[in-house]
Amino acid sequence: MRIALKRGICCVVFAVLLAAITAAAQADPLPSWNDGKTKSAIVEFVQKVTDKSSPQFVPAAERIATFDNDGTLWPEHPMYTQLAFALDRIKALAPQHPEWKTKQPFKAVLDNDLKALAAGGEKGMVELVMASHAGMSTAEFEKIVTDWFKTAKHPRFKRRYTELAYQPMLELLAYLRANGFKTFIVSGGGIEFMRPMTEKVYGIPPEQVVGSAIKTKYEIRNGKPVLMRLPKIDFIDDKAGKPVGINTFIGRRPIAAFGNSGGDREMLEWTGAGSGARLMMLVFHDDAKREYAYGPANGLPDTKFGTFPQSLMDEAKQKGWAVISMKKDWKVIFPLKK
Amino acid sequence: MRIALKRGICCVVFAVLLAAITAAAQADPLPSWNDGKTKSAIVEFVQKVTDKSSPQFVPAAERIATFDNDGTLWPEHPMYTQLAFALDRIKALAPQHPEWKTKQPFKAVLDNDLKALAAGGEKGMVELVMASHAGMSTAEFEKIVTDWFKTAKHPRFKRRYTELAYQPMLELLAYLRANGFKTFIVSGGGIEFMRPMTEKVYGIPPEQVVGSAIKTKYEIRNGKPVLMRLPKIDFIDDKAGKPVGINTFIGRRPIAAFGNSGGDREMLEWTGAGSGARLMMLVFHDDAKREYAYGPANGLPDTKFGTFPQSLMDEAKQKGWAVISMKKDWKVIFPLKK
Numbered sequence: 001m002r003i004a005l006k007r008g009i010c011c012v013v014f015a016v017l018l019a020a021i022t023a024a025a026q027a028d029p030l031p032s033w034n035d036g037k038t039k040s041a042i043v044e045f046v047q048k049v050t051d052k053s054s055p056q057f058v059p060a061a062e063r064i065a066t067f068d069n070d071g072t073l074w075p076e077h078p079m080y081t082q083l084a085f086a087l088d089r090i091k092a093l094a095p096q097h098p099e100w101k102t103k104q105p106f107k108a109v110l111d112n113d114l115k116a117l118a119a120g121g122e123k124g125m126v127e128l129v130m131a132s133h134a135g136m137s138t139a140e141f142e143k144i145v146t147d148w149f150k151t152a153k154h155p156r157f158k159r160r161y162t163e164l165a166y167q168p169m170l171e172l173l174a175y176l177r178a179n180g181f182k183t184f185i186v187s188g189g190g191i192e193f194m195r196p197m198t199e200k201v202y203g204i205p206p207e208q209v210v211g212s213a214i215k216t217k218y219e220i221r222n223g224k225p226v227l228m229r230l231p232k233i234d235f236i237d238d239k240a241g242k243p244v245g246i247n248t249f250i251g252r253r254p255i256a257a258f259g260n261s262g263g264d265r266e267m268l269e270w271t272g273a274g275s276g277a278r279l280m281m282l283v284f285h286d287d288a289k290r291e292y293a294y295g296p297a298n299g300l301p302d303t304k305f306g307t308f309p310q311s312l313m314d315e316a317k318q319k320g321w322a323v324i325s326m327k328k329d330w331k332v333i334f335p336l337k338k
Numbered sequence: 339m340r341i342a343l344k345r346g347i348c349c350v351v352f353a354v355l356l357a358a359i360t361a362a363a364q365a366d367p368l369p370s371w372n373d374g375k376t377k378s379a380i381v382e383f384v385q386k387v388t389d390k391s392s393p394q395f396v397p398a399a400e401r402i403a404t405f406d407n408d409g410t411l412w413p414e415h416p417m418y419t420q421l422a423f424a425l426d427r428i429k430a431l432a433p434q435h436p437e438w439k440t441k442q443p444f445k446a447v448l449d450n451d452l453k454a455l456a457a458g459g460e461k462g463m464v465e466l467v468m469a470s471h472a473g474m475s476t477a478e479f480e481k482i483v484t485d486w487f488k489t490a491k492h493p494r495f496k497r498r499y500t501e502l503a504y505q506p507m508l509e510l511l512a513y514l515r516a517n518g519f520k521t522f523i524v525s526g527g528g529i530e531f532m533r534p535m536t537e538k539v540y541g542i543p544p545e546q547v548v549g550s551a552i553k554t555k556y557e558i559r560n561g562k563p564v565l566m567r568l569p570k571i572d573f574i575d576d577k578a579g580k581p582v583g584i585n586t587f588i589g590r591r592p593i594a595a596f597g598n599s600g601g602d603r604e605m606l607e608w609t610g611a612g613s614g615a616r617l618m619m620l621v622f623h624d625d626a627k628r629e630y631a632y633g634p635a636n637g638l639p640d641t642k643f644g645t646f647p648q649s650l651m652d653e654a655k656q657k658g659w660a661v662i663s664m665k666k667d668w669k670v671i672f673p674l675k676k
Contacts (some may be wrong), residue, residue: 251544
């Protein structure tokens with residue numbers, strides 16, 4: 001009798017467990033994505049590359065997915081997060097540089113004169129980056145960046161930048177990883193600017209972050225080895241630099257790539273040129289209400305950065321790259337406040 | 339009665355399983371290593387960084403171990419494997435370059451005149467590398483390297499290079515990975531020369547290989563994107579370049595590093611300068627009978643490559659880096675023939 005009872009309990013426990021497992025398996029892995037062809041394209045792609053009986057099955061070691069960062073995983077408006085960091089850094093360093101009061105592009109930064117700043121062009125921008133990103137050890141720079149992320153807030157959303165990763169993309173990253181993918185960031189942003197936050201924000205460890213870099217030099221300082229950051233550009237991980245960076249750092253062609261601008265065109269071309277199943281997607285900023293709408297493909301002026309030109313939209317259509325409409329495809333943009 | 343019998347069988351099955359698990363846990367993970375302080379140092383290090391109750395516990399994400407390749411994971415004598423490849427490649431290309439018959443350093447290669455080759459110094463070596471490693475796409479180069487590894491054999495051991503990874507080091511790599519480590523190669527060798535074989539030989543995927551590189555350029559060729567290999571050095575991953583490469587590619591300081599020559603000194607210094615438990619080891623080539631003995635620390639002439647200078651031995655002693663004696667610490671050198 002007691003044995004029969006135990007077996008009965010056992011059966012109930014088993015049934016409950018089975019139901020829970022089935023429910024989990026059927027639970028939506030992308031709850032912030034509206035149903036539709038964009039979401040279906042993602043799920044169908046993942047199913048066919050992970051199903052061993054599928055002719056398009058891809059072994060786990062080859063499931064590489066690359067993501068642009070600014071505009072793809074978090075906002076890039078009203079300015080790149082890294083530019084906001086550089087401007088804050090110039091202001092913090094200004095007391096040690098009285099000459100900056102009269103010298104461009106530093107004067108423009110101290111005067112909050114974005115027009116004069118823009119007039120300085122790329123040359124001015126490089127000067128700002130070198131003044132704010134070089135001249136210290138890698139460990140010192142990591143601390144400066146980490147501290148900045150703790151307090152700096154987005155001017156419109158009034159939340160820390162690290163709280164503004166797009167919720168649907170966080171779900172996509174987790175969904176891919178749960179299906180054996182290795183997720184990489186491949187960004188034009190500074191590699192050492194991103195690494196202090198990518199693990200916490202995106203679940204992406206530093207060794208899976210590819211980005212632009214300045215040169216570093218090994219030195220012994222006070223008897224201890226350090227890597228000094230030199231004011232010299234080593235690599236620009238943008239446009240045609242993205243396939244170069246992917247090949248150098250990853251050494252394997254991605255099977256999925258996600259971008260949002262002209263800077264990602266070559267990454268998507270490179271990904272798409274491989275054989276077998278591929279998924280190329282572009283986040284399209286068409287949601288002025290909840291985030292931003294910008295760029296020529298929206299019929300809006302070219303903002304000079306994060307540009308989604310009409311030619312990219314045409315190439316996407318021609319090559320079957322999916323365009324993610326933030327407005328239509330995403331239920332929410334940002335994670336709930338904790 | 340039948341239920342009692344079933345429960346009896348159940349108990350037996352459970353006991354057998356438990357015994358098997360216990361045996362597996364106690365099985366020696368490094369069977370090709372002789373017992374002694376070198377082997378103990380490895381096992382004790384792994385135990386203390388993986389034991390959650392240890393004050394020196396390291397989370398899995400931070401368990402990064404870096405390995406030099408030539409002389410650390412496989413032989414580097416009588417010449418670097420990559421040099422053997424370059425010489426074979428020059429000979430294969432010679433019919434298309436009649437001028438090489440009279441032009442150094444190519445003439446030296448075609449005449450098998452290693453003395454004249456050595457006389458050409460670094461400049462000559464760079465010329466050979468560029469002629470054999472550049473001017474094709476990355477995909478073409480990968481195929482050339484893969485094909486070469488299928489047939490090329492080591493002149494003394496008469497086995498394919500890919501069959502000559504040191505058995506004790508293969509066990510060490512597997513042991514570290516079984517304990518949550520990510521294992522990386524950090525070699526002065528060419529990154530795209532190593533990647534076609536590291537996964538098969540060492541279980542190390544391409545994205546965990548750091549090495550020297552030439553520049554590549556994204557191009558559209560016959561309507562398809564390719565990365566062309568240019569005859570221009572991009573990065574030398576040797577000596578002070580190793581910490582630079584580690585920082586660029588991995589973005590995290592290793593907690594364990596393994597080398598065998600002066601080229602690994604800075605990698606070990608950089609690894610050792612971090613806080614918490616560390617393991618730095620040098621493979622010492624003192625086994626002329628089973629492999630090779632060379633270098634000043636053996637009281638032998640400086641062979642100009644794979645050099646283990648006396649100053650490195652002194653630094654190892656002073657800093658507590660372990661020196662692995664191939665002769666005393668390793669039961670076997672190479673894997674059994676299949």
